[in-house]
Amino acid sequence: MSKDIKIKKGLNIKLKGEADKTLSKAPRSRTFVIRPSDFHLVTPKMVIKEGTSIQAGDTLFYSKNDEAIKFASPVSGTLAKIERGAKRVITAVEIEADTQDSFKEFGTTDVASATADAIKERLLESGCWPFIKQRPYDVIADPETSPRDIFISAYTTAPLAADVDFSLRGKEMELQAAVTALRKLTDGNVHVTIAKSGTSPFEGLKDIELHKATGPHPAGNVGTQIAKIAPVNKGETVWTVAAQDLVIIGELLLTGKFNAERVVALVGSSVKTPKYYTTRIGSEVSTFMYDSGLSEENVRVISGDVLTGDEISPKGHLGFYHNTVSVIPEGDDYEFFGWNKPVFNKVSTTRALTFSWMNPNKKYELDTNTNGEHRAFVVTGNYEEVFPLDIYPLQLLKACMVQDLDQMEALGMYEVAPEDFALTEFICISKQPHQKIIRNGLDLMYKEIG
Structure with missing residues (x-):
């Protein structure tokens, strides 16, 4: 029986350019x-x-x-x-x-009878271990530690993010092998969160604790789910694994091959025919981006979603952890008196000359313009409206900026990762780089506390 998670605080950013539920094989990357x-x-x-x-x-x-x-x-x-x-x-x-892949053989693993040490050794030698991250610090998990629990998010709420249920269709066997193996690496539970509506390939799997979530973004972030299920306290460690990476882990255990295949969603208002492609980690995004075609030339290509992804060139390569490529207009043009007139074509959480609150289901064609310059960090109270964790976001950000380790600990730094602050960065009227601030704070804690 599943346990429900209901998120009330947050913000859904509805953008044009969602990928059609069609899957094509991307041309072979050179x-x-x-x-x-x-x-x-x-x-x-x-x-x-x-x-x-x-x-x-x-x-x-x-x-x-x-x-x-x-x-x-x-x-x-x-x-x-x-x-x-x-x-x-x-x-x-x-x-x-090469034109066709040849694989190094690692040998199959009987996950039902294998020991935790044997599974850990196989994941380490095959290169699958980097798929496992830990909190605190949001870094690759330390293989010498044992996590309290393992968390997997199979629910996506980020703008235009790849649909997990579609990407994992028909992969139940690999998913089961992966979660059974991971279950042996913890004394706690393997928590999997799916959407409350729809059909998920995780339903019916064994060795997992299933949760169903509803609510606006960031309800799909694994950090939000951890906070609602079992928050991370000082001295505790939990691991996280992305849902698609489970398929690579499961296939390794079942076949003995490291098959780094990805189902990638090509999305964005600048793409003529957004859809899904089968490719591999590290491939050239141009192999499938130009296959779908672009509606304009002056674009920004992002490996990942628009809130947390990395900017790359049109001839760049897919990031190791990414299953979405977003292509949106480059925001290098400016509106005359854009700050002093009614705004109908942008998303905002305020009602000061903005009207997106009147059309909650409207889809927008946003560009990369920040609509303002970097300025003093002011107190607005807006962050709390989109931040569902039981943490004071502004105070934590400022503690990171002044490198106050005691305050960072007291304010819940062990629970967060940079992606948890993507929405607060999006609505920040001060244009502060929240994710970078949190990343620098986590690095400081890792260095000083470990």
């Missing part, structure tokens, strides 16, 4: 790129050199802080280039792909 910056606080140490032939699942690099955490190639081919930045820091690993 190159694939893995960026170490996708793995926060990981310093990579290369295992192979440029020009080396590799198979899908071969280790590209490992973490200098923990050599057991390995990062695998999503395809077979040749390691074409290792890009380096300042102080020779590795910024990207580029693979020139």
